[in-house]
Amino acid sequence: MEFLIVSTLNGVIYGMLLFMVSAGLTLIFGMMGVLNFAHASFYMLGAYFAYTLSGVFGFWVGLIVAPLLVGVLGMLVERYMLRRVHAHGHAHELLLTFGLAFIFEELVKLFYGDFPVNYQRPEALDFSIFHIFGTAYPFYRIFIGVVALAMFLVLALLLTRTRIGMVVRAAERLPETARALGHNVPAVFLGVFGTGAALAGLAGAVAGAFFPTNPNMALELGVIVFVVVVVGGLGSLTGSLIASLLIGVFSSFAVGLDWSLAGALDVVGLGEWARGVGGLLTMTLSSISATVPFLLMLIVLLLRPAGLMGAKN
Amino acid sequence: MSRFITSAAVGIAMAASVSAAQAEPLKVAIIESLSGPQTSTGRLLATATEYVLNNVNEQGGFNGDSIVITEYDNAGDTSGAATKFREAVADGAHVVVQGASSAIGGQVTEDVRKHNIRNPDNPVLYLNIGAEALALRGEKCHFHAFHFSTTAPYRTGPLVKVMQQEGELGKRVYSINQNYSWGKDMQQAILDNADEYGYEVVDTVLHEVNRIQDFSPFVAQIKSANPDSVITGNWSNDLLLLMKAVGDAELDVTFGTIFMDQPGNVANAGDVAPGNYVANSSNIELLENDFPEAYREATGHYPVFIEPGAVNGISLFAKALEQVDFGGGDIDVNKIALAMEEVSIDNGISEMHVRKGDHQAVMPIVVSRVETGVKYPVDDTDYGFKPIEVVSAENAIFPVQDSCRMRRP
Numbered sequence: 001m002e003f004l005i006v007s008t009l010n011g012v013i014y015g016m017l018l019f020m021v022s023a024g025l026t027l028i029f030g031m032m033g034v035l036n037f038a039h040a041s042f043y044m045l046g047a048y049f050a051y052t053l054s055g056v057f058g059f060w061v062g063l064i065v066a067p068l069l070v071g072v073l074g075m076l077v078e079r080y081m082l083r084r085v086h087a088h089g090h091a092h093e094l095l096l097t098f099g100l101a102f103i104f105e106e107l108v109k110l111f112y113g114d115f116p117v118n119y120q121r122p123e124a125l126d127f128s129i130f131h132i133f134g135t136a137y138p139f140y141r142i143f144i145g146v147v148a149l150a151m152f153l154v155l156a157l158l159l160t161r162t163r164i165g166m167v168v169r170a171a172e173r174l175p176e177t178a179r180a181l182g183h184n185v186p187a188v189f190l191g192v193f194g195t196g197a198a199l200a201g202l203a204g205a206v207a208g209a210f211f212p213t214n215p216n217m218a219l220e221l222g223v224i225v226f227v228v229v230v231v232g233g234l235g236s237l238t239g240s241l242i243a244s245l246l247i248g249v250f251s252s253f254a255v256g257l258d259w260s261l262a263g264a265l266d267v268v269g270l271g272e273w274a275r276g277v278g279g280l281l282t283m284t285l286s287s288i289s290a291t292v293p294f295l296l297m298l299i300v301l302l303l304r305p306a307g308l309m310g311a312k313n
Numbered sequence: 314m315s316r317f318i319t320s321a322a323v324g325i326a327m328a329a330s331v332s333a334a335q336a337e338p339l340k341v342a343i344i345e346s347l348s349g350p351q352t353s354t355g356r357l358l359a360t361a362t363e364y365v366l367n368n369v370n371e372q373g374g375f376n377g378d379s380i381v382i383t384e385y386d387n388a389g390d391t392s393g394a395a396t397k398f399r400e401a402v403a404d405g406a407h408v409v410v411q412g413a414s415s416a417i418g419g420q421v422t423e424d425v426r427k428h429n430i431r432n433p434d435n436p437v438l439y440l441n442i443g444a445e446a447l448a449l450r451g452e453k454c455h456f457h458a459f460h461f462s463t464t465a466p467y468r469t470g471p472l473v474k475v476m477q478q479e480g481e482l483g484k485r486v487y488s489i490n491q492n493y494s495w496g497k498d499m500q501q502a503i504l505d506n507a508d509e510y511g512y513e514v515v516d517t518v519l520h521e522v523n524r525i526q527d528f529s530p531f532v533a534q535i536k537s538a539n540p541d542s543v544i545t546g547n548w549s550n551d552l553l554l555l556m557k558a559v560g561d562a563e564l565d566v567t568f569g570t571i572f573m574d575q576p577g578n579v580a581n582a583g584d585v586a587p588g589n590y591v592a593n594s595s596n597i598e599l600l601e602n603d604f605p606e607a608y609r610e611a612t613g614h615y616p617v618f619i620e621p622g623a624v625n626g627i628s629l630f631a632k633a634l635e636q637v638d639f640g641g642g643d644i645d646v647n648k649i650a651l652a653m654e655e656v657s658i659d660n661g662i663s664e665m666h667v668r669k670g671d672h673q674a675v676m677p678i679v680v681s682r683v684e685t686g687v688k689y690p691v692d693d694t695d696y697g698f699k700p701i702e703v704v705s706a707e708n709a710i711f712p713v714q715d716s717c718r719m720r721r722p
Contacts (some may be wrong), residue, residue: 212581
């Protein structure tokens with residue numbers, strides 16, 4: 001019971017963090033068809049900007065201003081880089097963002113050094129909110145979850161209930177028609193890309209104070225965020241949310257389970273033999289828990305190629 | 314036309330006379346992870362190497378010329394290292410220095426071994442200043458490889474010994490390590506020491522390297538095992554995230570670590586950092602000489618983490634260079650290697666030399682605890698690494714492995 005509750009709680013919160021980063025990515029892909037490899041870099045930049053700002057103006061200013069800065073940077077990237085290569089097709093856009101990711105990483109090292117910087121949550125947020133089976137649970141984890149949830153609600157309402165959302169969806173579905181109706185489609189794209197980047201920046205500003213802010217954080221989260229987007233269905237916000245939670249919970253449970261192929265073979269009486277053989281047969285699930293998301297992606301791609309909530313199923 | 318030929322001939326003659334007057338410079342190739350995720354380690358190792366060799370150059374260099382130091386960026390992977398090794402050899406490197414990552418170390422040492430079999434007249438030396446895998450000193454050992462860093466058993470024995478003496482090891486020890494050669498070495502070392510220091514390993518966990526963002530599920534596992542202490546060989550984020558997650562859960566355990574002294578760890582771990590242990594081959598708190606200040610003057614920071622060890626290793630190499638004299642002629646790498654087996658240096662804490670059996674550096678291990686009131690506080694905090702005990706080399710070092718069969722020239 002303890003294992004069940006603690007693992008679920010841990011998994012859900014981690015899933016919410018994944019969602020915060022992947023929301024922007026799926027939004028950008030859904031609207032513009034651009035698979036943005038530099039997306040996790042925006043997450044990293046958000047953390048670093050927030051670290052710099054919080055040193056001068058305090059944590060909250062950093063939390064609010066850093067995402068805005070990242071958003072502006074995202075707009076610049078869209079306006080002066082992506083738009084130029086857009087005519088050459090998606091491969092060029094992909095390669096451009098791929099290169100950008102490396103450049104951002106090395107730039108961060110240049111300015112902030114190779115080591116993690118000391119970006120900490122403020123004292124006011126640094127307490128345990130409750131004890132669960134004798135283990136303290138930090139408030140900040142709940143805070144991450146709440147911010148992510150708020151973000152999801154605002155985004156979902158914005159896209160489905162407002163005029164802006166209508167124009168954005170129109171520009172995505174039928175850009176030519178939207179343009180003919182007098183909407184400035186490039187401006188919409190600019191806004192979407194900036195918002196997506198800002199969301200990643202917000203995730204970085206929030207999570208960077210909990211996980212160490214270091215030059216590798218983009219790399220560490222980058223791959224998994226792609227998995228989330230693919231599993232959820234490219235372009236689907238709800239899909240991303242579901243996929244994030246799934247991956248969070250699955251990875252969390254996998255850590256606690258000592259399942260191995262040898263254990264499974266016990267059922268048919270071959271367990272001893274399997275343990276004798278060793279290798280792959282005795283590898284426990286917990287030692288490959290970080291692989292679980294990729295396994296999930298594989299299964300989803302085989303069964304529902306467009307993702308859980310993808311439009312083309 | 315004829316003028317062109319004349320000038321070309323003069324040019325060639327001049328070039329020939331210059332090369333005759335100049336000695337063959339010793340070429341040292343630093344093949345490190347200078348970009349990518351392991352930059353934080355690779356850059357420090359390169360800095361430490363250059364610090365020592367630049368000092369040698371300031372005092373007149375070697376073989377009548379300055380040592381040529383070239384950095385090659387292996388970008389943190391083995392294929393990059395293999396490419397850069399070929400490049401370095403093409404550039405005429407005599408010595409290859411590498412340290413960040415045992416996987417890359419394995420690649421480099423094999424490349425060097427194969428190169429030396431194929432080119433017995435033109436061998437290359439490998440100076441390992443950081444890769445800690447036992448296999449490098451075991452089945453992969455060869456005459457041209459020298460290992461100045463430690464290994465998992467080399468550090469774990471002293472670590473648990475001192476933690477037990479201080480009464481902070483307890484009876485229940487939890488082992489959590491990264492799932493590759495290094496982590497497995499660590500886990501084995503933790504299990505091997507259980508009887509001698511009277512503890513029970515309540516659980517062992519191997520997890521993926523640098524992939525896990527959220528360690529709270531592991532903390533739940535640790536808590537259910539109810540250990541007194543956690544011994545881990547984790548480095549970088551895997552150590553930081555683990556310690557922070559344990560701190561957030563307010564578990565009362567002591568950490569015994571190998572890499573707690575990596576820059577950024579103490580500040581980032583915050584309240585969790587004090588009271589935990591680290592075992593390393595050096596600690597500048599113990600040094601009475603002016604090395605820390607001199608290092609800071611040259612590089613901008615005090616030597617930390619793997620830097621003192623790397624400096625000691627390269628200093629031993631520099632000492633060996635003093636023993637050989639090629640009179641400005643061709644450099645014989647084998648003679649340098651033989652000299653390295655003979656020399657010893659004072660690393661500020663103790664005598665240090667290389668044993669012949671597997672070319673492992675023999676030096677004591679310093680076990681330290683994170684505390685305030687130290688000479689060199691780290692990460693802009695009040696905390697630093699207070700030396701608790703220096704465990705002598707004889708009591709710390711692992712035996713030469715049977716798998717090491719070294720063929721001498």
